Amino acid sequence: MKLLPMLDQATDEACCTPSGVPALGAEEAKQKALVxxxxxxxxxxxxxxxxxxxxxxxxxxxxxxxxLDLGQPTVSHHLKILVEAGLLHREKRGTWAYYSLVPxxxxxxxxxxxxx
Amino acid sequence: MKLLPMLDQATDEACCTPSGVPALGAEEAKQKALVxxxxxxxxxxxxxxxxxxxxxxxxxxxxxxxxLDLGQPTVSHHLKILVEAGLLHREKRGTWAYYSLVPxxxxxxxxxxxxx
DNA sequence: CCCTGACATTGACAGTCATCAATGTAATCG
DNA sequence: CGATTACATTGATGACTGTCAATGTCAGGG
Numbered sequence: 200m201k202l203l204p205m206l207d208q209a210t211d212e213a214c215c216t217p218s219g220v221p222a223l224g225a226e227e228a229k230q231k232a233l234v235x236x237x238x239x240x241x242x243x244x245x246x247x248x249x250x251x252x253x254x255x256x257x258x259x260x261x262x263x264x265x266x267l268d269l270g271q272p273t274v275s276h277h278l279k280i281l282v283e284a285g286l287l288h289r290e291k292r293g294t295w296a297y298y299s300l301v302p303x304x305x306x307x308x309x310x311x312x313x314x315x
Numbered sequence: 316m317k318l319l320p321m322l323d324q325a326t327d328e329a330c331c332t333p334s335g336v337p338a339l340g341a342e343e344a345k346q347k348a349l350v351x352x353x354x355x356x357x358x359x360x361x362x363x364x365x366x367x368x369x370x371x372x373x374x375x376x377x378x379x380x381x382x383l384d385l386g387q388p389t390v391s392h393h394l395k396i397l398v399e400a401g402l403l404h405r406e407k408r409g410t411w412a413y414y415s416l417v418p419x420x421x422x423x424x425x426x427x428x429x430x431x
Numbered sequence: 432c433c434c435t436g437a438c439a440t441t442g443a444c445a446g447t448c449a450t451c452a453a454t455g456t457a458a459t460c461g
Numbered sequence: 462c463g464a465t466t467a468c469a470t471t472g473a474t475g476a477c478t479g480t481c482a483a484t485g486t487c488a489g490g491g
Binding site: 446460 | 462463464465466467468469470471472474475476477478479480481482483487488491
């Protein structure tokens with residue numbers, strides 16, 4: 200459902216920025232808010248941090264459940280949100296699911312703040 | 316209630332990063348999440364955008380109510396959240412309240428993503 | 432001194448969210 | 462094939478959030 204790439208089109212109601220409103224359009228704001236909403240939870244921030252800090256660059260769910268002190272379904276839920284926000288990538292190998300940072304996603308998100 | 320400056324202390328339960336967990340601590344994550352939570356709403360993003368885009372660098376509530384198509388109490392509520400997150404600055408002159416971007420706050424927030 | 436205008440606060444309500452227990456699915460092993 | 466292991470999904474529940482109507486506050490004008 201790649202959200203971050205979706206931000207390129209900047210869908211606005213009018214063709215150009217409506218004269219009086221040079222600022223963020225409603226639709227564009229909603230898309231950007233989805234990304235920040237994914238970051239607006241302490242446990243999801245910690246998930247990103249753990250995945251990023253891992254030497255191999257990827258982590259399976261079992262590695263993530265314990266340090267957060269959360270149930271496995273809850274962790275799976277948070278990971279799904281991060282994937283749908285375009286921040287994490289999921290790869291299933293055998294019985295395990297490996298999560299890794301989408302390259303450049305954090306930088307691109309940081310860039311959203313500059314182009315407000 | 317300056318939140319962004321509060322991030323400097325990085326309050327963690329142990330004195331140093333606990334051996335097995337080089338990642339984000341629980342308390343630190345909660346503080347950072349507060350800032351992103353303030354950004355996790357489309358209308359708040361638009362408020363920031365409008366304030367930033369204004370030539371004078373500041374806007375009063377009456378200028379912000381109309382373009383968002385929201386009631387005045389709702390706009391006041393959103394502005395309060397942005398102020399408490401350390402992103403906006405409020406200055407009351409006479410009957411009007413002027414809101415302006417806290418200098419460097421957006422850049423500092425972008426930096427939070429890099430130091431995950 | 433009352434009245435108006437600008438903004439904040441309160442209370443209420445509907446919608447969303449984080450969490451968990453229970454269950455489902457799918458791959459591996461014996 | 463049956464059992465186990467790793468993960469996802471569903472359903473339920475308590476907590477939080479965005480919004481508005483009503484009210485409060487406070488400065489300025491007549």
